[in-house]
Amino acid sequence: MTSTGPTTAEHPWPVRTVARKIAEWINRLGAVWVEGQLTQVSVRPGNSTAFLTLRDPAADVSMTVTCPAALLRGMEPPPAEGSRVVVHGRPTYYVGRGTLSLRVDEIRAVGIGELLARIERLRRLLAAEGLFDTARKRRLPFLPRRVGLITGRASAAERDVLTNARGRWPAARFRVINVAVQGPLAVPQIRTALSTLDADPEVDVIVVARGGGSVEDLLPFSDEALCRAVAACRTPVVSAVGHEPDTPLLDHVADLRCSTPTDAGKRVVPDVAEETARIHQLRDRARRALHGWVDRERRLLDALRSRPCMADPYGPLDRRGEELFALRERARRAMLARIVAEQTELVAIRSRLTTLGPAATLARGYAIVQRFGPDDVPHVVRSVADAPPGTRLRVRLVDGVVQAVVPTEPEVPAGSGERR
Template identity: 35%
Template sequence: MQAILSLGELTARLKYAVENQPEFQNIWVDGEISNLTIARSGHAYFTLKDAEAQFRCVMWKTSVSRQRYPLRESDQVLVHGSVTMYAPRGELQLQVNLVQPQGVGLLQLQFEELRARLEAEGLFDESRKRPLPTLPRVIGVVTSETGAVWHDIQRVISRRYPLAELVLSPSLVQGDLAPMSLVEALRRLLDEVQPDVIIIGRGGGSMEDLWAFNDEHVVRAIYASSVPIISAVGHETDVTLADYVADLAAGTPSMAAELAAPDLEQIDLALQQTRITMSVELQRSLDRLLEHLDDLQRQLTRLSPESRLAQIRDELNTLRDRMMRATSHTLTIATRDIEAAGHLLDSINPHAILQRGYAYISNASTGSPVRSVHDTVAGDPIRATLADGDLLATVSATREREDS
């Protein structure tokens, strides 16, 4: 009779058989995450499913903490782990230690990892980015020679700045061979053409289509370029590592062409405005210079020997006039004083008094003046001096006035 197994024995045998089979250990399985639960303990439980089947999965806390890609419901993923059996319930499960995204999710993870590493190396530093030339003579372009990008760039440049020479270095822009093709196209431009600025880009597409512009070799080639590079990959919403490392990133190839070349009409308008501004400023400067020269001329005239002599001459003339006026005034006063003194002298001149009918009486013997009746007596000889001669007489008597 065949041996009868208990459920414990059955599950133990199954557990041993499954967990010791190499084909069930360290395997990769793809599918979609569903019924995702993160327990308070930190463990993750979910179901991996596809169109044909589904399988329970568990991811312990230690593996969850090391997981760089966040677990999300409905994500298409690749999981790595081993098949185990949970004996208490007799259920098989996949014990997962790593989850990686598939498709765009995987590419995005690779993008972020490479971006972080290159950023840490300083490849994206703004301080190293160079300004674009103002008036480029030669514009290099790295893109597909059959795509619309090349024709768009030609159209924009011919309209805005036909003076520039456009040089295409054709390259693959999609697929496994595209990265090395882009690097080689850049090298050709730098070695053989030496343009003033380079546009590198392609038209829009999916992340997979644009992936060549996230290649590390392409990014480092752009970083090593000796001339400024404008990246123009896809549409305005698309972002590649080429945009991070380029000196300038444009939303579209047409925008890149506008950034690379100035508008000739705008240059002409700017030149006209500059001419007007320079003319006005030149006239202002000339006016200020002429005014300064006039000031210098006035100073020179004021400080010249002739001017100084004329000034001294004027001062001497003024002084002479003042002296003459002062002298005239002094003479006038002196003349008036002299005339007054003359009048005074005339009024007290004895001869003038005699002319008015008076006489000077003196003692004829002694010559003493007779000023009073008491100065003589009867019988004295006296002399009366008149204006025109003398009279000699003898005093016969003296008589004093009664009112004296």
């Protein structure tokens, strides 16, 4: 069977063939420049080859590096664990052991100036993305239920935060996660602790604390992946890294920057003595305000009670009642006087009407004579010519009516021109 044909269960490749093919594929990569952080440096006396472990500072990825021991001994200062380096080499696959390593022929230490320049470029990038804006920073809770603390194991930073916080608020509760705060394992461990505390519903604030150190020691706190993880946290994060002059990028991304771990212990919880004094002060202010309000309302009530309407509430009612009674009497008298006057005038008018009426004239001896026409309708006789002989008359007197007929031959007394 050739090594170029397809493999099957009946025709597999031997291990040497697979190893040789892997080596051929890897050898095609050629030489590369790689940057990382040294986590292990092993140079045995009498051995011409040095073994190193190069780790990615932002991810849990590492690879084995081999180089001539003389290359390390010739570097000044010699590289140590935690150093940032740039190496030049080519990937090599050792067929006999089936391992992959990077065979390097040049190692360059990354200087402080270059590290600071990279941090400055990253700072401008994160600022342009808005991760440093004060508008996105959240206020710390007044009294957190539990404080998450990420710091080194048995470190002075842990002691400072716990001592100062519990000195201010003895009932303060903490959830402490100890991680590496420098070196290649710092960033992944801090990110893992951040996600753990951010998922805890009882943790209301997270403190990342570390003591002072060199620029290389504080490099993990300027890592881009860590800064983005802090910006993505839903829980407010407090940065307490280094001393006052130290300003890693974590200080700009965090919701609150504390100059030291001691300052962080004072900022995350209130002071019980100050709060007790403030409560007493507020109680005194409330008591004075209440007393002042009661005195003011009492004076107002006294002033209201001293008014005449309140001192003698029935007096105005009695006076108004008397006025109402007097007005009612005046109205009654006026109404009676008007009725009497109208009655008097009515009697006078009735007397005049009676005097001028036909009944009064009839009472004085006069009569009303009417004749009946062809239609039997009575008509008033106004002249002698209106009553020819034979005319039926109707004579109305004061006390009744008399029927009469005009005679055909009237008798005229001597000296009278009247017809009877």
